Every structure is written in C-alpha cells, then in structure tokens.
Amino acid sequence: MHIRFLGNIEARTDTKGRVFIPAGFRKQLQAACQERLVLRKDVFQDCLVLYPESVWFKTQNELRRRLNRWNATHQQLFRQFVSDAEIVIPDGNGRILLPKRYLQMAGICGEVRFIGMDNTIEIWAKEKAAKPFMASEDFSASLQEVLGTAWDEETVAEEDVENKTAAGAVPLDKAEERG
DSSP: OOOOBOOEEEEEOOTTSEEEOOHHHHHHHHHTTOOOEEEEEOSSSSSEEEEEHHHHHHHHHHHHHHSOTTOHHHHHHHHHHHHTEEEEOOOTTSEEEOOHHHHHHHTOSSEEEEEEEBTEEEEEEHHHHHSOSSOHHHHHHHHIIIIISOOOHHHHHHHHHHHHHHTTOOOHHHHHHHO
C-alpha cells in the first residue's frame, strides 16, 4: 500500500515535547501497518520530516545505492544522513516525542503545523509555515515550467495505454502473452 499524506494541520507540543499526530495521518499509518516512524531534520528546510519506516528504508537504500562505500566523502554523506535520524513510535494516544535537539534544529517551541508531503509528513514551527513557501508569481511560473511543457513521452505513452485499455484494446505486452 502506497501512503500519500495530504493536509496542513495545526497542533501543539506539550512541555515534554510530545505532539499528537493528526488523526487523519494516524489512520493512514495504521491502515498501512506503519507503527514505527523515522524522524529527521529536513535537508533543505528548517522543519522536521516523519517517514513511515518503510519509506525511510526505501530512501536510505536509494541513497546507499548511489554511493560508493569506499569513497570517504560518500561515507561521510551517508553517515550524516543516517546519524540525524531517530526512530519514534506513537504512544497509545497517538503522540510522539520530539526530542529537544530536533525542536531546536527546526525552531519549534509550542505550536506546529503538520504538512502532508506525499509519502512523508513535515512538522513546521507554526509561524514559519504561516508564510507562503514561495511568492505566488514564482509558484505559478514554476508550475507552468514543470507541468506546462513537461509532457514527456513516457507520460503520453502511459495515457495512450490507459485510454486504449479503457476502450477495450489489449496492451501490446498482454497481446503478445496471448499470442
């Protein structure tokens, strides 16, 4: 099951740094049997990222696959990536503990926003997430650049197969299996 989180939900950490994972996100995690999460600071932004454990391992494996174990710089990069991560397990009430060092790294002190980001969940200090992440002009120009002209051949081919299949045609690879 592929998890896709969507939403922008406010929450509050308690004095111990515990925070409730929003109910919608908890339900998705439970449905996917993802009890263990991995927490790390985002590589690019001042926020925290929660990875379902299976997503974390896929990400970690992808990075490891691209790195050479016998290259000192690659080893340092991998070490930094994994050493900044920690397993967190929600308690019976659906709360996780955000360790103080992570709260400090992300500038979180009280109110937070959980933002669903495809297969991960970001945790932002509320005041940082209250501002737009991009100026509206930059956002629309970037979307136009990425989506307006980026119809690659693979996307068109996938749509052709879907349309032909929906119309009753048999995809070529399936027809060859029949023949």
